[in-house]
Amino acid sequence: MPSFVRSPLFLVLALWGAGLGAAAQFAKIVVIFPELQAHYGETGAMSGYLVSLISVMGMVLGLVAGIIAIQIGVRRLLLSGLYLGAAVSAWQTTLPGFEWMLASRLLEGGSHLAIVVTAPTLIAQLTIQRHQAKALTLWGSYFGVAFAVIAVSAPFILKTAGLAGLPAIHAAYMAFFAVLLTFVLPVEDRRGAPPWPSPRDIMRRHLAAYTSPFIAAPALGWLFYTLTFVSMLTILPTMVDPAQRAFVAAALPLASIASSMTIGNVMLSHLKAVSVIIAGFALAIGLVTVFLLTGPGTGLFIALFAALGLVQGASFAAVPQLNASVADRALSNGGIAQTGNIGNALGTPAMLAITSMDAAAGLPALLIACYASAILVHLAMARSRAKAEYAPGVQA
Incomplete structure (x- = not known):
């Protein structure tokens, strides 16, 4: 494996890339929300849950995710979130029934939470102190960058691949970063890990x-x-x-x-x-x-x-x-x-x-x-x- 993939700069950029995937879990629905409403028909105000359900996990379990990261390891929780996100997006390409799509969004909230808790933690851990602020400022841009990219590309994707196009691309993206980070992130020493609370x-x-x-x-x-x-x-x-x-x-x-x-x-x-x-x-x-x-x-x-x-x-x-x-x-x-x-x-x-x-x-x-x-x-x-x-x- 080339030595540059172990450099702090490469690892920070890879973790930021994972963050873009987490932000896209919101953006891939928000940007094509009118089209999804048309696809699912008369769902009324319930259609709003396609956007908001992903937040439920974070609202209820935000701090718990930090506790889980302490127990199982920050790296392991990040990778679990990425692989889960890839699997959920792959399932969403089938455009399941409305209730099942809502269930997938709730599950996707767990993936999103795992990534946004662990990635900035790892960025701070992998960078020296004088570079931490710049690296975490880059991390802080993940939400806006992902929304901008998807807003620009969504019309073309919808035209060429339909409603399944965005989740398909997102599934491949998340899988790529899951595999990449599996190989390049340093393995944590879990000896002496605390017992489950x-x-x-x-x-x-x-x-x-x-x-x-x-x-x-x-x-x-x-x-x-x-x-x-x-x-x-x-x-x-x-x-x-x-x-x-x-x-x-x-x-x-x-x-x-x-x-x-x-x-x-x-x-x-x-x-x-x-x-x-x-x-x-x-x-x-x-x-x-x-x-x-x-x-x-x-x-x-x-x-x-x-x-x-x-x-x-x-x-x-x-x-x-x-x-x-x-x-x-x-x-x-x-x-x-x-x-x-x-x-x-x-x-x-x-x-x-x-x-x-x-x-x-x-x-x-x-x-x-x-x-x-x-x-x-x-x-x-x-x-x-x-x-x-x-x-x-x-x-x-």
């Missing part, structure tokens, strides 16, 4: 993790980010000139990725990740205040997503900065997965409810409240960390 131990670990200012901080800030990010992608394009809607819909996630990879990386070279997160939220508050005073605007919305891009990359970079052990990093990434899914599930209904009231100040007020709450949470966690020395302990 009891249900009571699992509850205790949840409590300990979410009360730890080291483990919980990235996840709690991430909750307020995800409460608004996906919902704004849905709502903000409808608030601009119809001629600009397609441009805005594509530009918003790209602005977030671009700022994360450029300005975010520069800031992370000089500042702690939590400071960059707070700066991103503070800048977002300023831009939303302009929105409140002047009304919606294309440039303003793009700038807002660029500000949130600072939060995106720095939130993942904060995990290894705040947590020294692999076990605590797995728990922290599990918390990010859990709060992220909760935010995605609750954010869009809340924003739609507020915008339906026709109150001009309603949406900006909600955004400012979310971002101010995130800043207050991070400041409170920072004060708690200053009063206590870091002690792993939660994984015991």
Whole structure:
């Protein structure tokens, strides 16, 4: 095997590629959602579960996935998620009945959760400290990049291969990365692995993790980010000139990725990740205040997503900065997965409810409240960390 495939750079890129596959588990349904609704006929509001059911696993079991990674090994859980994802997508190419398709989406949620908890944990483990922030900023772009690629390619795939085309390509993609990472990822030493926890131990670990200012901080800030990010992608394009809607819909996630990879990386070279997160939220508050005073605007919305891009990359970079052990990093990434899914599930209904009231100040007020709450949470966690020395302990 060539030596370059064992290099940290290659491994980080391969893990990022696996992350693109995890994001595509959302995108492959969202992008062709109208066509799937037409295929399955009169399913009404139930069709929405084709998108949202994948989040259920993360909402309920996000932190549990971190615990499982500690027990069976981070590498093993990642590979299990990839092989399971390939198998589920292969089954979806048969376009099973609606109820079976819903069941496959729930199962796919387990695959998605396994990947998004373990891949950033491994990235932090495989890179030296001075490169961790850049590597995890790259990881933070996985969702937006996957959506952009699938949005561009889906029309051609639908035209040439029909509804089965996207899941077929996704199955092959996931299988490729499962096999690749099986051979190139270092095998973990599982000697001395802790015994499986009891249900009571699992509850205790949840409590300990979410009360730890080291483990919980990235996840709690991430909750307020995800409460608004996906919902704004849905709502903000409808608030601009119809001629600009397609441009805005594509530009918003790209602005977030671009700022994360450029300005975010520069800031992370000089500042702690939590400071960059707070700066991103503070800048977002300023831009939303302009929105409140002047009304919606294309440039303003793009700038807002660029500000949130600072939060995106720095939130993942904060995990290894705040947590020294692999076990605590797995728990922290599990918390990010859990709060992220909760935010995605609750954010869009809340924003739609507020915008339906026709109150001009309603949406900006909600955004400012979310971002101010995130800043207050991070400041409170920072004060708690200053009063206590870091002690792993939660994984015991």
